[in-house]
Amino acid sequence: MAKIIVVTSGKGGVGKTTSAAAIATGLALRGNKTVVIDFDVGLRNLDLIMGCERRVVYDLVNVIQGEAGLNQALIRDKRVDNLHILPASQTRDKDALTNEGVEKVLDSLSEDFDYILCDSPAGIERGAQLAMYFADEAVVVTNPEVSSVRDSDRILGLLASKTRRAERSQDPIKEHLLITRYNPARVDHGDMLNLEDIREILAINLIGLIPESEAVLRASNQGIPVTHDANSDAGQAYTDTVSRLLGEEVPLRFHEYQKKSLLSRVFGGGRR
Amino acid sequence: MKLLDFLRGERKKSASVAKERLQIIVAHQRSQRDQPDYMPMLERELLEVIRRYVKVDQDAINISLDRDDDCSVLELNVTLPRS
Ligand SMILES: Nc1ncnc2c1ncn2[C@@H]1O[C@H](COP(=O)(O)OP(=O)(O)OP(=O)(O)O)[C@@H](O)[C@H]1O
Numbered sequence: 312m313a314k315i316i317v318v319t320s321g322k323g324g325v326g327k328t329t330s331a332a333a334i335a336t337g338l339a340l341r342g343n344k345t346v347v348i349d350f351d352v353g354l355r356n357l358d359l360i361m362g363c364e365r366r367v368v369y370d371l372v373n374v375i376q377g378e379a380g381l382n383q384a385l386i387r388d389k390r391v392d393n394l395h396i397l398p399a400s401q402t403r404d405k406d407a408l409t410n411e412g413v414e415k416v417l418d419s420l421s422e423d424f425d426y427i428l429c430d431s432p433a434g435i436e437r438g439a440q441l442a443m444y445f446a447d448e449a450v451v452v453t454n455p456e457v458s459s460v461r462d463s464d465r466i467l468g469l470l471a472s473k474t475r476r477a478e479r480s481q482d483p484i485k486e487h488l489l490i491t492r493y494n495p496a497r498v499d500h501g502d503m504l505n506l507e508d509i510r511e512i513l514a515i516n517l518i519g520l521i522p523e524s525e526a527v528l529r530a531s532n533q534g535i536p537v538t539h540d541a542n543s544d545a546g547q548a549y550t551d552t553v554s555r556l557l558g559e560e561v562p563l564r565f566h567e568y569q570k571k572s573l574l575s576r577v578f579g580g581g582r583r
Numbered sequence: 584m585k586l587l588d589f590l591r592g593e594r595k596k597s598a599s600v601a602k603e604r605l606q607i608i609v610a611h612q613r614s615q616r617d618q619p620d621y622m623p624m625l626e627r628e629l630l631e632v633i634r635r636y637v638k639v640d641q642d643a644i645n646i647s648l649d650r651d652d653d654c655s656v657l658e659l660n661v662t663l664p665r666s
């Protein structure tokens with residue numbers, strides 16, 4: 312039985328796809344059989360971030376509509392054993408995904424995989440609700456910014472009411488807060504919400520903190536999830552996040568502002 | 584130094600203003616979470632009716648539904664301006 316984890320946020324562009332790719336990669340690197348599914352129908356992007364865009368033949372909608380088998384649509388990751396990608400369709404028909412269809416796909420993936428990650432589209436409409444509906448756990452991606460925090464709270468409301476676990480009165484979905492694009496320098500200056508404030512407002516468990524990092528754009532340029540960039544702050548922060556998802560206790564990093572000394576400023580000693 | 588302090592204080596404020604605003608809006612969102620879908624509409628229409636008689640602001644009206652096992656209580660609070 313696989314664990315189903317939805318990566319969601321409400322607000323767009325906060326780092327869901329980046330995080331889904333990075334976490335899926337991290338889970339697979341730790342030996343877990345993992346599949347990451349792009350639920351963003353019409354706006355396929357996970358394939359680019361995972362670097363497999365030229366190997367997409369069939370997609371989630373093809374499988375649901377019976378035009379392809381699951382094994383034909385699953386793409387095996389080039390770098391990590393145990394890691395598979397199920398791309399989204401580029402169709403403009405938003406109703407191409409059905410509840411029953413998604414359930415069937417997840418059920419059969421469940422037999423073979425340890426973890427199923429669902430990369431949710433932005434918003435709170437059907438697509439986002441479908442991505443979260445069957446989840447056991449949710450990673451709520453939040454930027455230190457008012458609209459992102461507010462939208463995350465809306466998503467928490469949906470997770471608690473519009474999901475299978477909620478409708479069946481089963482144990483609620485385990486909610487995790489993932490703060491991304493955190494800039495300790497700006498927090499130190501007082502012009503960015505700090506992590507304690509965000510955690511207090513949303514009142515859920517913090518699973519990780521990813522700093523604003525140049526490594527993320529570098530990673531997406533190359534189609535190599537940032538987890539592979541083991542020297543980078545963001546790569547390490549995602550690796551920590553994965554460890555915590557696996558139940559390990561790992562101290563928080565990259566949340567404190569290191570004031571550059573005059574010397575390092577003069578000699579340009581970068582931090583990464 | 585004074586100017587620096589001033590600027591710094593000013594900047595400190597933007598994050599804490601954000602926090603305060605979020606605490607209020609999130610508390611409001613949460614209070615509405617389990618409410619039936621007709622509540623926003625009901626609230627709007629009640630406000631309209633009240634406005635026919637008194638000039639009140641949008642946020643002067645507060646409506647909530649408390650559910651017990653066997654009955655629900657609709658609570659309506661309206662802050663009227665001092666006349
Ligand atoms: N930690 C980070 N540091 C710097 N840039 C980041 C970070 N995380 C994400 N980004 C950038 O933010 C942008 C949006 O990221 P991403 O596509 O992962 O968001 P998303 O939530 O999936 O968006 P959408 O809602 O459109 O699906 C990308 O350009 C990405 O490179």
Ligand SMILES: [Mg+2]
Pocket residue numbers: 327328329351356430431432
């Ligand atoms: Mg995305």
